[in-house]
Amino acid sequence: MKALLKRLLPKTLIGRLKKAKEQLGSGFIRLMGRSRLLAKLGYGVLSSRFSRENFVTAAGIRRHHQLNQQPQQQTHARLRRNTHRLEKGLLMQPRREVFGLAYLHQLVSDFSDQAAKNDACSEELQWASSVLTEFFLVADNNEPAIKAAKDRFTAVGYQSETVAYKPYRRDTSLHSQVEFEDFKKLAMQRRSVRWFTDERVPRPLVERAMGAATLAPSACNRQPFNVYIVDQGDKLKRAVKQPMGTSGWEHNIPMLAVFVGDFSSFEAARDRHVPYIDASLAAMNLMLALETLGLSSCPINWPDIEIREQRMAKLLKLDDWQRPIMCLAIGYAQEEGGIAFSQKKLPEQLIRYVD
Ligand SMILES: Cc1cc2nc3c(=O)[nH]c(=O)nc-3n(C[C@H](O)[C@H](O)[C@H](O)COP(=O)(O)O)c2cc1C
Incomplete structure (x- = not known):
């Protein structure tokens, strides 16, 4: 119908109709x-x-509950969240002798289910095991619920590694030698680069940078996102066209990272923004890490447009509870390629002291 009208009507009339529609739309929104x-x-x-936002939120919660019914398939979200809740309880000042009862049994069950799986993440299990071990060492074992949980935990018989992943004192933590000026220099070096050489980006280098990206903070330490890397052939050609902001330079992007939120990590809609925030924080770490490895990048907006979302979901084979959040073009910068000045706001424009 639209195509037919386009052919029949004069261009000037189409232009006027478009404008009228836009005005009506913006008046309606106002x-x-x-x-x-x-x-x-x-x-x-x-x-x-x-x-789409409503649906991915609901589909995520639905999936979360489905997974809860099939403990063997439980994603790591609940185990991660509850382990983190327990470790926060361990470092409370003052620490209570009885805490965590609301989720302790769930945590031990999830730990036991994960420990029984062949493909469980050993690092994750090591963390949960260390935190639980520490908890049972310091908590009041006369409390029946704690004693019962301890017995169930001991019965799992998990052989933990020698290095414990339990809370530690700040004064024993790693201290980097990076001075403020060095950090600022790195932040200044990182600019949005849109012009890349055609050199392939080595995947191991991106994996190395991801090792720093994953250190970013994340709500309840769930890290509810994945990073899809597209770096070859027809898939790359199609992927780089999906975000609108690549128009005119998409052809020279050697690698596209798509940050995809996993909305099945949450049991309630109140947390629906977390994947966007957590993925963005990791993306920032990734961009800075890439710079230190000689690679450049440009963040790319993911527009909330049905057709683009459908195409990207098909390309990446996403489930209903997953959604692209942002993209990142990655490559070796053309030395002679231009960089937008993009003047930054001053701290005093951004900070508002609330006295
Ligand atoms: C969330 C986000 C979305 C962006 N989307 C695009 C985009 O679609 N196309 C583009 O060319 N640049 C995009 N950029 C890059 C910005 O234009 C750039 O970060 C800004 O001008 C500041 O410049 P700098 O990154 O060089 O400091 C985006 C940046 C962010 C953080």
Whole structure:
């Protein structure tokens, strides 16, 4: 229909109709901005703008509950969250003798299920095991719930490594020699690079940089995202066209990293923003790490547009509870390639002291 109208109607009329539609749309949105009720009516009923976000949130929670019913398949999210809750309890000041009862049994069950799996992550198990061991050492074992959990934990018979992944004192932690000026220099060196040489990006180098990216903070240490790397053939050609912001320079991107949120990591909609935040924090670490390894990058916006989302989901074979968050072009910078000046806001423009 649209194509037929395009052929039949004169170009000037099409232009005017487009403009009128845009004006109507922006007038409607401005009206919605007047009250929450109108916004709810507009975005909730009349427009489907947020339907993908709503769906991925619901599909994620659904998947989370499904996984909870199949402990052998449990993703690591709940184990990770509860282990972290327990380690935070361990470092509380003052520390209570009884804590964590709301999730302790769940944690021991998840630990036991994961320990029985052949493909469980040994590092993750080591962490959970160390934290639980420490907890049972210091908590009040006269408390029946703690005693029962300890017995179940001991019965798992997990052989832990010699290095314990348990909370430690700040004064024993690693201290880098990086001075502020060095760090600032690295931050200044990292600029959005859009012009790359055609040299292939070695995957081991990206894996090395990911080793620093994964050190980024993450809500309850869940790290609810994956990074899909597309670096060859037709898939690369198609992938680099999906975000809108690559127009005109997509042909010279040698590697595209797509940060994809995993919304099955959450049991409630209140946490729906976490994948966006956690993935972005890791992306920042990744960009800085890449710089230290001689590679450059450009973050690329992921637009919330149905057709693009569908194409990317098909290309990456994503599930309903996964969603692209942002992309990163990675490559060796063309030395003569241009860099936008992109003047930065001053600290005083950003900081607002609340006295
Ligand atoms: C979330 C995000 C999305 C971005 N999207 C695009 C994009 O689609 N296309 C593009 O060329 N640059 C994109 N950029 C790069 C910005 O234009 C760039 O970061 C900004 O101008 C500051 O410049 P700098 O990165 O060199 O410091 C994006 C950056 C961020 C953080």
